[in-house]
């Protein structure tokens with residue numbers, strides 16, 4: 001009962017080297033407007049920082065934006081660290097420029113969802129709100 | 136996975152970060168298990184130093200905390216941070232952004248940073264901040280830094296839970312200092328004028344010094360003035376340990392004593 005009333009907590013941030021944060025800030029704001037508590041880490045996060053932050057902040061999920069092309073190493077690394085630190089229950093989703101051919105492999109590795117640059121904001125909000133039910 | 140209160144309390148005492156974070160969520164969510172854990176926590180033997188950092192929005196509180204973490208870590212201390220930001224009164228959502236400034240410490244195992252949303256609570260803190268503080272104390276953090284929301288004059292709950300309160304102000308206050316005197320500046324043990332590199336800093340510094348007992352000047356993002364702040368905090372801590380009173384009043388006595396012995 002108390003749990004149902006609790007807001008979702010979601011980490012939103014950017015890994016990798018590119019310094020383009022307009023999109024990720026828009027996502028953070030849209031989720032806030034949907035009643036979510038966003039822990040915003042800013043740019044240039046390493047997988048280690050992301051996972052430590054997710055654990056300390058006890059988030060339900062991590063949403064990472066990547067435009068640097070390093071998704072094939074960074075996202076699996078985050079998943080690996082989460083599992084290694086006993087936090088494999090924290091969901092991971094991604095957004096940015098991710099070529100179609102990479103998507104199946106990342107999903108098989110455990111990334112729950114990947115949003116392309118043209119994804120309507122409402123799809124991201126709907127996806128995140130559905131996490132509540134699962135958690 | 137839901138754990139029972141006794142197990143969680145044990146894990147907190149062993150500084151299991153996942154458990155510490157979970158317990159804080161239970162408390163924030165007013166879950167009865169959270170209350171049960173709190174009842175089973177024993178404060179660690181060594182007493183933590185609890186420092187409240189408050190002040191108007193954007194004055195540099197988070198940047199200052201980032202530098203304080205660096206400095207305390209160099210001294211070998213374990214640092215806990217509770218950073219409170221405001222929830223939207225309409226949607227209940229929040230963008231908690233204080234820790235952006237502190238992310239260089241995110242994966243330091245001796246640093247724990249937790250963002251808290253006010254969830255409708257007034258007074259500059261979340262309802263759960265005081266209890267989250269008890270969790271950090273039970274996990275034996277040496278220094279605990281609490282950042283309030285960017286407050287105005289009447290959001291001074293921090294005084295209730297932090298024995299040392301630092302008010303962070305920025306240059307260009309002008310006549311506002313008079314208004315702040317009954318409020319923020321009055322409750323602060325230490326006033327930090329940050330952004331000492333900004334225009335008008337000398338003037339604001341003089342105005343503050345005329346009104347407050349202890350004013351320090353910092354340029355937080357350039358790490359200027361941080362060691363002085365740490366020294367004053369340590370001094371106040373010693374004074375409090377000796378006579379158990381807050382430094383506001385104690386300093387007054389010290390200042391008076393200094394004045395008489397100097398004459």
Ligand SMILES: Nc1nc2c(ncn2[C@@H]2O[C@H](COP(=O)(O)OP(=O)(O)OP(=O)(O)O)[C@@H](O)[C@H]2O)c(=O)[nH]1
Pocket residue numbers: 191192193194195196197198199233236284285329330331332333353354355356357
């Ligand atoms: N010029 C200058 N800028 C600073 C200084 N300290 C912080 N800043 C900048 O001021 C802005 C706000 O800093 P924060 O540390 O986020 O301020 P805050 O008080 O925590 O803000 P809120 O939590 O939103 O109330 C940032 O862009 C910092 O880089 C300083 O000493 N000088």
Ligand SMILES: [Mg+2]
Pocket residue numbers: 196197198232233282
């Ligand atoms: Mg801040």
